[in-house]
Amino acid sequence: MATQTLATRTPAPQALPGGSGARTRTITARTVKYLFLLVFVVVVAMPVYVLVVTSFKPLSDIDPSKAWDFPTSWTTSAWSTAFDQLKNGLGNSLLLAVPGSIASAVLGSLNGYVLAKWRFPYADVVFAFCLFGMFIPYQAVMIPLVQVVTDIDLYGKIWGLMLAHVVYGIPICTLIFRNYYASIPTELIESARIDGAGMLRTYWSVILPNSAPAFVVVIIWQFTSMWNDFLFAVFLVPSAENSTVTVALNNLTGANVVPFNQQMAGALLASLPTLVVYILLGRFFMRGLMAGALKA
Amino acid sequence: MKRSSPRDRPRRGRARARTWLPGLLLISPSLIAVAVFVYGMIGYNLKVSVSKWHSSVKDTSYEGFKTYRDLMDDERFTQAWQNLLTFTVVFIVGTLVMGLVMALLLEKGARGEGFFRSVYLFPMAISFIASGIVWRWLMNPAPGDRASGLNVLFGRIGLDGLQNQWWQDPDWGMAAMAMPAIWQMSGYVMALFLAGFRGIPEELREAARVDGAGEFQVYRHVVFPQLRPVALSALIIVGHISLKVFDLIVAVAGQQIIADVPAIYMWQAVFQGYDYAKGAAIATCLLLFVAVLVVPYLVHTFRQEKR
Numbered sequence: 001m002a003t004q005t006l007a008t009r010t011p012a013p014q015a016l017p018g019g020s021g022a023r024t025r026t027i028t029a030r031t032v033k034y035l036f037l038l039v040f041v042v043v044v045a046m047p048v049y050v051l052v053v054t055s056f057k058p059l060s061d062i063d064p065s066k067a068w069d070f071p072t073s074w075t076t077s078a079w080s081t082a083f084d085q086l087k088n089g090l091g092n093s094l095l096l097a098v099p100g101s102i103a104s105a106v107l108g109s110l111n112g113y114v115l116a117k118w119r120f121p122y123a124d125v126v127f128a129f130c131l132f133g134m135f136i137p138y139q140a141v142m143i144p145l146v147q148v149v150t151d152i153d154l155y156g157k158i159w160g161l162m163l164a165h166v167v168y169g170i171p172i173c174t175l176i177f178r179n180y181y182a183s184i185p186t187e188l189i190e191s192a193r194i195d196g197a198g199m200l201r202t203y204w205s206v207i208l209p210n211s212a213p214a215f216v217v218v219i220i221w222q223f224t225s226m227w228n229d230f231l232f233a234v235f236l237v238p239s240a241e242n243s244t245v246t247v248a249l250n251n252l253t254g255a256n257v258v259p260f261n262q263q264m265a266g267a268l269l270a271s272l273p274t275l276v277v278y279i280l281l282g283r284f285f286m287r288g289l290m291a292g293a294l295k296a
Numbered sequence: 297m298k299r300s301s302p303r304d305r306p307r308r309g310r311a312r313a314r315t316w317l318p319g320l321l322l323i324s325p326s327l328i329a330v331a332v333f334v335y336g337m338i339g340y341n342l343k344v345s346v347s348k349w350h351s352s353v354k355d356t357s358y359e360g361f362k363t364y365r366d367l368m369d370d371e372r373f374t375q376a377w378q379n380l381l382t383f384t385v386v387f388i389v390g391t392l393v394m395g396l397v398m399a400l401l402l403e404k405g406a407r408g409e410g411f412f413r414s415v416y417l418f419p420m421a422i423s424f425i426a427s428g429i430v431w432r433w434l435m436n437p438a439p440g441d442r443a444s445g446l447n448v449l450f451g452r453i454g455l456d457g458l459q460n461q462w463w464q465d466p467d468w469g470m471a472a473m474a475m476p477a478i479w480q481m482s483g484y485v486m487a488l489f490l491a492g493f494r495g496i497p498e499e500l501r502e503a504a505r506v507d508g509a510g511e512f513q514v515y516r517h518v519v520f521p522q523l524r525p526v527a528l529s530a531l532i533i534v535g536h537i538s539l540k541v542f543d544l545i546v547a548v549a550g551q552q553i554i555a556d557v558p559a560i561y562m563w564q565a566v567f568q569g570y571d572y573a574k575g576a577a578i579a580t581c582l583l584l585f586v587a588v589l590v591v592p593y594l595v596h597t598f599r600q601e602k603r
Binding site for chain 2: 227
């Protein structure tokens with residue numbers, strides 16, 4: 001269906017054979033196309049409608065017969081209850097994701113610089129082995145990881161979780177910076193070198209000032225994955241007091257005794273930071289996604 | 297050494313080493329971290345999986361492959377893989393088809409393209425834990441008073457026939473479980489395909505049109521063959537995400553065995569059963585499957601980059 005829609009729409013008007021019949025066909029095709037685009041919007045947005053509407057409902061509206069309706073009266077009571085229960089987790093997640101993503105970016109930037117501009121023998125092979133680390137199911141390292149984190153006395157603490165995220169984030173962060181730095185002309189580095197700058201000086205004066213976009217991409221990427229992660233958090237910081245927002249949210253809703261309006265408000269609350277980042281900086285978010293598929 | 301230009305670098309081995317050694321030193325902390333945390337820990341996990349560590353008392357002495365053999369006879373283990381298979385097939389087909397259709401609708405440009413793209417892609421920014429909450433509500437199979445979500449909607453618009461048990465259906469539950477995952481990942485596949493479409497030079501299509509190909513034939517014989525590499529990456533990315541599915545199932549199903557997958561089984565074997573050897577063995581199986589999928593892809597990508 002969709003293929004047909006597009007098949008009848010050619011970009012250049014001169015390619016259209018015939019007269020008004022062809023034009024009607026183009027208009028129909030275009031209408032059908034936008035209709036489909038809108039259908040997808042409805043499908044994708046439906047869960048959001050449910051989230052928003054339900055989160056503003058009073059308890060009395062949590063009834064199957066009113067499930068898809070607007071609230072009879074809009075109230076933020078579910079939001080404030082959910083906030084009270086999640087504020088600890090939100091704070092912990094912030095404490096994890098802000099410094100964690102910055103640390104990841106700094107490491108990734110230095111590594112990417114070396115791999116793009118100061119290559120050592122077999123750098124590509126070494127890097128390929130590194131990249132495998134971003135695809136593994138983390139269950140396969142979880143038992144020793146919990147042990148190591150316990151041994152260095154960071155089990156149940158945000159710092160231990162941050163360590164795990166930063167280490168397992170090395171491959172993707174390095175990849176993004178490496179691909180980005182590959183586009184910086186080598187002549188720039190050569191001329192710095194001729195001026196007598198060493199590796200670190202060149203990094204500081206030539207590379208770093210040109211790195212802002214890559215830093216944004218990596219920080220967004222790492223912030224989102226640290227904020228949204230559940231697997232590492234539940235294994236490394238299961239305690240309620242220090243848990244991140246995803247674990248707190250799951251504890252809140254998992255028992256199924258919490259009414260739906262509070263669950264939905266909690267889900268929205270826990271998603272707000274990443275959603276805001278996405279809305280403001282979606283372009284950069286997309287670049288991180290592409291890098292994740294090993295596409296530059 | 298600082299003054300050596302790339303042209304005279306290959307001449308002397310020692311001078312060359314002096315140019316790359318600082319770089320290697322700078323990157324070595326990260327390399328060591330990855331070596332220890334990825335490869336070292338995979339190795340240790342293997343060791344645990346063949347050890348006698350079946351309780352909270354640590355015992356890493358060698359036991360052999362008994363744990364693996366026991367898993368082969370373990371009905372829950374087999375069931376978990378069957379569930380994962382259903383989930384993976386529906387998830388992959390669903391995201392690829394939806395992503396491709398979205399990309400097809402947008403590839404020649406549309407008014408408000410940026411808006412559509414952003415809407416299709418935004419679920420990627422949300423955690424599975426958060427979206428799982430909505431989907432648990434949407435796919436609630438409870439009858440009567442406790443009903444909610446899609447079943448209520450279907451009842452109201454006269455499509456009672458579509459009401460079903462969703463993820464609690466014993467045969468097709470995992471197919472329903474893939475719906476939230478499709479919802480979340482289709483936009484990603486769309487973005488990949490869209491980049492693929494935009495990478496095809498317009499001259500190729502134009503040439504085919506000049507040769508008298510209809511627009512449908514242009515897609516079939518010119519555009520789609522060019523998209524094969526993109527489709528392959530999408531398949532592998534979605535496939536490996538699917539094999540690792542964990543949070544989504546925790547969020548939607550809690551710990552009910554009906555929606556069991558290996559990642560969940562591993563978690564419970566360790567956290568509730570304190571059977572570390574068993575957990576490690578399940579994780580190793582999972583790793584093997586992911587490696588079979590990902591390693592050829594990595595090798596292929598790097599070979600291509602070299603060219």
